[in-house]
Amino acid sequence: MKRKIALSIGLIVLVVVLMVSGCVKTIDIPGSTPTDWSLQAVDGQARVIIGFSGLPDKALIKAFGGEVYAEFGFISALSAKIPVEAIDGLLRNPHVVYVEPNIQLHALEEQYLWGMDSIFGDESFMFPTWGTSTGNGVKVAILDTGIDGTHPDLDGKVVGGDDFTGTGSYIDDNGHGTHVSGTVAAIYSNNIGVYGVAPSASLYAVKVLDSTGSGYLDWIIAGIEWAIINEIDVINMSLGTTSDMQSLEDACNAAYEADILIVAAAGNSGNKPGNRDTVEYPGGYASVIAVAASDSSDARASFSSTGPDVELIAPGVSILSTIPGGGYAYYSGTSMASPHVAGVAALVLAANSSLTTVEVRSILQQTAENLGLKQEHQGYGLVRADLAVQAASGTTPPDPDPEPGTITVSSISYSLSRNTKHMYVSVQLEPIVAGASVSIAVYLNNGSSPYFAGTITTDTSGVAKFTVVNAPSGTYSTVVTDVTAAGYTWDMKFPENTFEKK
Secondary structure, three states, X not given: OOOOOOOOOOOOOOOEEXXXXXXXXXXXXXXXXXXXXXXXXXXXXXXXXXXXXXOOOHHHHHHOOOEEEEEEOOOOEEEXXXXXXXXXXXXXXXXXXXXXXXXXXXXOOOOOOHHHHHHOOOOXXXXXHHXXXXXXXXXXXXXXXXXXXXXXXXXXXXXXXXXXXXXXXXXXXXXXHHHHHHHHHOOOOOOOOOOOOOOOOEEEEEEOOOOOOEEEHHHHHHHHHHHHHOOXXXXXXXXXEOOOXXXXXXXXXXXXXXXXXXXXXXXXXXXXXOOOXXXXXXXXXXXXXXXXXXXXXXXXXXXXXXXXXXXXXXXXXXXXXXXXXXXXXXXXXXXXXXXXXXXXXXXXXXXXXXXXXXXXXXXXXXXXXXXXXXXXXXXXXXXXXXXXXXXXXXXXXXXXXXXXXXXXXXXXXXXXXXXXXXXXXXXEEEOOOOOOEEEEEEEEOOOOOOXXXXXXXXXXXXXXXXXXXXXXXXXXXXXXXXXXXXXXXXXXOOOOOXXXXX
């Protein structure tokens, strides 16, 4: 379970990961692991975050030959550059609580809108839940690499922001932040590209990661402070670190206490069996919702971090979204899962603006769908936009069209691999439906039993492509045994077909 925190209110490409050791140096504590400051220093100077028991003492830093970079008014800490040889003396000052390396964090990536269909349950695009809430009036801060607000699917969505990386602009020069933003709030009514979970939410580009996808700890802290000052409703941090930094936790706690819901990626440090606690920070803090990643089969993505701090799971494999320059790309990672949850939170807040952060978080937990995974893999379960909005508004989303449409198999075609060993069977559905389940049986030379049988989902072109490995020569025919697609009934017809493989 997460550590309890002292707050006046109750209670995660990409995830950001620590690039250097982040142990805090301690004094006269047996067994402690001191920071090797020589690895942190440049020309004998180390970039640090210094925590104080009272008000930050800038004069003290200067007395030790240091230079103050930034002071954080909402936590008792400042960032500075200080000679390495002065750190021991600084730590002996009774008013100094900690000295932490000002680490760099960076975005992690694994490299359809199946994810949207998943979190809206049985609904299909355009989702009936949007008849109740589209996120209008909710302010979502994307703490990331910036946002390309000129993208056609994000046109007019970015209403503010700030840059803390020193570039002087919050325009995305990496791509990660724009991809995350599209999942939260891409426009759905322009008939192009993709759509976001909460298409009417307002986006704020808070640039805390540079063009390489990395950012210093004080940049992240400053971004959180900006969100508090600007009364943001939801923060999405698709970033993380393996190091537990007190200053970062203090900043997250302060934002949560200011009634900001914080959503973060759980991390991409999981192993295939998922048998270790690998949740990264800030996702590992009690004030933050850590979001794991699922695939289109509702299984945990093998890279997704696991542990007791995982609170929710959301789609994070092959997620199509916006990238700078007006394009689109598929990304994978818990960085892609986190904005699904941030978007749902925006829908909930727009459906009922009187809800507190604690209440929104409770709704997300209580309406999550149990995928049958271990708690350390899924937390409360898959975030559900339809059920969460229903719980927040006290209304039932309008039912989809009670008269389902009809879907048919329009063609069955065959092709061979380059070496002609393998045979591909392509089943085309009409109308085009992505994510439909198609089952077939392939017969060889009019045999009484299928030579091959399988079930697969359709791609974005409405095609299910099967591979018959090492197919021998002969005459093949394919029978479609089942087609399942949300909102459709199969007419149980398919064209006659044969293929002769020589």
